[in-house]
Amino acid sequence: MKIGIDKIGFYTPHLYVDMKKLAVAREIEPEKFTIGIGQEKMALAPLTQDAVTLAANAALNILDEKDKEKIDLVIFGTESGIDHSKAAAIYVHHLLGLRSEARAFEIKQACYGATAGIQMAKGHIALNPESKVLVLGSDISRYGLNTSGEATQGAGAVALVISAEPSILAFEEQSAYVTADIMDFWRPIYSEAAFVDGKFSNEQYIQFFATAWAQYKAKTNLALKDFEAICFHLPYTKMGLKALKPVLLEEGSAADQERLLANYQVSTGYNRVVGNIYTGSLYLSLLSLLEQQEDLADGERIGLFSYGSGAVGEFFTGILQPGFRSHLNVVQHMDLLSSRAEVSVAEYEAIFQQTLPIDGTTVELDNTNDPAEIYLAGMTNNMRQYINKQTEDSIYS
Structure with missing residues (x-):
């Protein structure tokens, strides 16, 4: 029985900052952002969007009634959770109107959370072949204004329906994974912003990929020649390249290098104009490859490297399924990205510093300029109120 990605959806807020303009405002050479780390735009979440609404909007347009009847497990990977207790x-x-006969929970391990959810989903489907699992990776990346990590912020979510006999990508059985207790990136519960040791984190990312790749080769006897593309978790678009290049130079033929580097570049397309979305980043990279690389063919093998600081890394693979292109939402995603509005650096700074009350104060948020179907409407008695415009339904935490 094949198990894999049956549907995939993506959502990002309607606002963004131009990285060249941010660089000028920070008195930094623009090329350090656009070329050095490979970022052109940074998605910005207004106060009416949080990890919950981003995830719900990502899933909203890919689910039909048959999916809703079959989904009996919802796994939410995030490091931008809104509650220490309720998932x-x-x-x-x-908000999506899923049936009550379901399990639902939140999972955390930095940017690895959605991948952990996928691995759990595979086990669930193996035991329950008629079921489907909704896996969500949703985050708002925050390091703070005028910080070293500011240029690698972003906001967005990816939603994946995992099922038997998938329409898009079937996962192969073998994977390789590694865990080590390190402090390269973390966010204590008292802090709204993350802390990061950038140089150390880059080194660990590269080392984890090398280790996982070596383990994978030993398990499978596969080599670079067996892959059409390898997608990476991308805190910024140059990061995966730093890990891939040493392996390509040591093991790859000229043809391997040309093919994998070209496809890597395509896989960074969406991330380049959205920024870092933590748990969804790897799957946004995969989505960019699937929707933007016209030369991909049914039956080709795609490698996926997931990394979550702290740290856990995993390398796993999937095979593109017959007719996978007909199950993608290319036009919808391109419209989403092209319809966004640019904000000035001053506007970005003002929006970034807006916060919800932490003392139980009732607040109603203005969603007039937020085109999202699902949004955060406010807070009452320490409870967040969410609204789905399609149903005019609302819930409080």
């Missing part, structure tokens, strides 16, 4: 998956489950 973000519960809110999404309700």
Whole structure:
């Protein structure tokens, strides 16, 4: 029985910052952002969007009634959770109108969370072949204004329906994974912004990929020649390249290098104009490859490297399924990205510093300029109120 990605959806807020203009405002050479780390735009979440709404909007347009009847497990990977107790998956489950006979929970391990969810989903489908699992990776990346990590912020979510006999990508059985207790990136519960040791984190990312790749080769006897493309978790678009290049130079033929580097570049397309979305980043890279690379063919093998600081890394693979292109939402995603509005650096700074009350104060948020179907409407008695415009339904935490 094949198990894999049956559907995939993506959502990002309607606002963005131009990285060249941000660089000028920070008195930095623009090329350090656009070329050095490979970022052109940075998605910005207004106060009416949080990890819950981003995930719900990502899933909203890919689910039909048959999916809703078969989904009996919702797994929400995030490091931007809104509650220390109640899982973000519960809110999404309700906002999407999923059936009550379901499990729903939140999972955390930095940017690895959605991948952990996928591995759990595979086990669930193996035991329950008629079921489907909704896996969500949703985050708002925050390091703070005028910080070293500011240029690698972003906001967005990816939603994946995992099922038997998938329409897009079937996962292969073998994977390779590694865990080590390191402090390269973390966010204590008292902090709204993350802390990062950038140089150390880059080194660990590269080392984890090398280790996982070596383990994978030993398990499978596969080599670079067996892959059409390898997608990476991308905190910024140059990061995956730093890990891939040493392996290509040591093991790859000229043809391998040309093919994998070209496809890597395509896979960074969406990330380049959205920024870092933590748990969804790898799958946004995969989505960019699938929707923007016209030369991909049914039956080709795609490698996926997931990395979550702290740290866990995993390398796994999938095979493109017959007719996979007909199950993508290329026009919808391109319209989403092209319809966004640019904000000035001053406007970005003002929006970035807006926060919800933490003392129980009632607040109603103005969503007039937010085109999202699902949004955060406000807070009452320490409860967030979410609204789905399609149903005019609302819920409180």
